[in-house]
Amino acid sequence: MRRSLFAACVVAVWVTTTARCARATTCAVAPGTDARLGTIDGRARLNWIEQRLDQEASKGNLWGRGWAIGIGAAGVGSLAPVPFVAASDRIDWYAGAGTAAIGVIPFVVAPLAVTRDAPKLRAAVAGVPPDDDARVCALLIDAEGKLAADAADEKWQQGWWMHAGNVAFNTGVLLFLGLGYHHWTSGAINALSGAAVGEVILATQPTNLIEDAAAYDRGELSGAAHAMSLGWMYGGRF
Numbered sequence: 001m002r003r004s005l006f007a008a009c010v011v012a013v014w015v016t017t018t019a020r021c022a023r024a025t026t027c028a029v030a031p032g033t034d035a036r037l038g039t040i041d042g043r044a045r046l047n048w049i050e051q052r053l054d055q056e057a058s059k060g061n062l063w064g065r066g067w068a069i070g071i072g073a074a075g076v077g078s079l080a081p082v083p084f085v086a087a088s089d090r091i092d093w094y095a096g097a098g099t100a101a102i103g104v105i106p107f108v109v110a111p112l113a114v115t116r117d118a119p120k121l122r123a124a125v126a127g128v129p130p131d132d133d134a135r136v137c138a139l140l141i142d143a144e145g146k147l148a149a150d151a152a153d154e155k156w157q158q159g160w161w162m163h164a165g166n167v168a169f170n171t172g173v174l175l176f177l178g179l180g181y182h183h184w185t186s187g188a189i190n191a192l193s194g195a196a197v198g199e200v201i202l203a204t205q206p207t208n209l210i211e212d213a214a215a216y217d218r219g220e221l222s223g224a225a226h227a228m229s230l231g232w233m234y235g236g237r238f
Contacts, residue, residue, distance in 0.1 A: 024041040024042075025041055025042035025043050025133045025136050025137065026038070026041075026042065027042030027045065027136065027137035027140050027141075028137065028141075030141070030144055032217065033216070033217045033218075033219070034217060034218050034219035035219070036218075036219030037216075037219045037221075040219070040221060042133070042136050042137050042140050043136055044221070045140055045216075045221065046125060046136060046139060046140045046143055047125075048216070048221045049121070049140075049143040049144065049146070049147050049216070050118075050121055050122060050125050050143065052147065052208070052209065052212045053114055053117060053118040053121055053143075053146065053147065053150065053209075054118050054122060055208070056112075056114045056118070056150070056206055056208055056209050056212075057112075057114050057115045057117075057118035057119070059206040059208070060111065060112040060114050060115045060206050061111075061115050063112075063204060063205060063206055064107045064111045064112065064115065065107070067107060067201055068104050068107035068108060071100050071103045071104050071107075071197070072100065072101075072104050074096075074100050075096065075097045075098075075099075075100025075101055075103075075104070076097070076100075078093050078094075078096035078097040078100065079093060079094075079097050081093055082094070088181075089183075089186075091177065091181050091183065092177065092183055092186040092187075092190070095173060095176065095177055095186075095187075095190055096190055099169075099170075099173055099190065099194055102169075103194075103197075103198075112150070112153060112154065112157070112205075112206065113149060113150045113153040114146075114150040114153070114154070114206075114209060117146040117149070117150055120146075121142070121143055121146055124139055124142070125139065125143075144216070147209065147212065147213050147216060148213055150209050150213075151209040151210050151212065151213035151214075154205070154206065154207045154209050154210055155207075155210050157202075157205055158202065158205065158207060162202055163199070163202065166195055166198035166199065166202070167195055169194070169198075170190075170191040170192075170194040170195040170198065171191060173187065173190050173191050173194060174187040174188055174190070174191035175187070177190065
């Protein structure tokens with residue numbers, strides 16, 4: 001009798017879990033996106049976006065913090081020779097430290113948007129009940145907005161104006177030391193090295209979300225279309 005009761009409980013749990021994994025959550029498709037998105041489970045779409053944002057946020061934090069620490073250290077290092085050089089030459093080293101301090105500011109004040117959005121989305125997804133389809137779809141709309149905005153932020157950071165600003169700023173350093181103190185050689189060294197570092201920073205910035213957002217709009221979510229049948233998302237939060 002006990003064995004029969006235990007077997008019945010096991011079967012009931014298996015049937016409930018199977019039905020739950022097989023049930024798809026249908027969420028609306030935003031205007032301008034491929035209709036194929038509507039055939040993909042809403043939870044799978046939400047998980048796909050969350051994973052992409054998490055991955056990019058990790059890269060963005062590493063990129064931003066790494067450059068901020070490196071530039072800051074270089075600025076502090078520029079002050080080390082000051083006591084050992086002639087007073088008339090100290091401005092060259094002060095200028096190097098000053099430009100380094102200015103270079104750190106963007107990483108602290110305006111980091112990549114995804115580094116702020118990814119933790120917010122992760123926390124929101126963690127709080128969604130597994131059987132609340134309405135909240136899943138509402139959160140999916142917010143996640144789609146974050147994906148699009150963060151991709152646009154990365155694209156903006158790669159615009160020609162960023163390169164122009166880099167050149168203009170370092171040209172200003174050259175003119176400051178050259179016209180102000182007649183230190184054209186050190187001014188040129190500061191300007192050229194600063195411009196080179198600026199271009200490397202721009203070249204190493206994470207930009208994966210630009211293609212991820214485009215792929216999402218095309219409905220090309222690798223693995224998401226089969227996630228429901230595998231019950232993958234229910235092994236985690238859903």
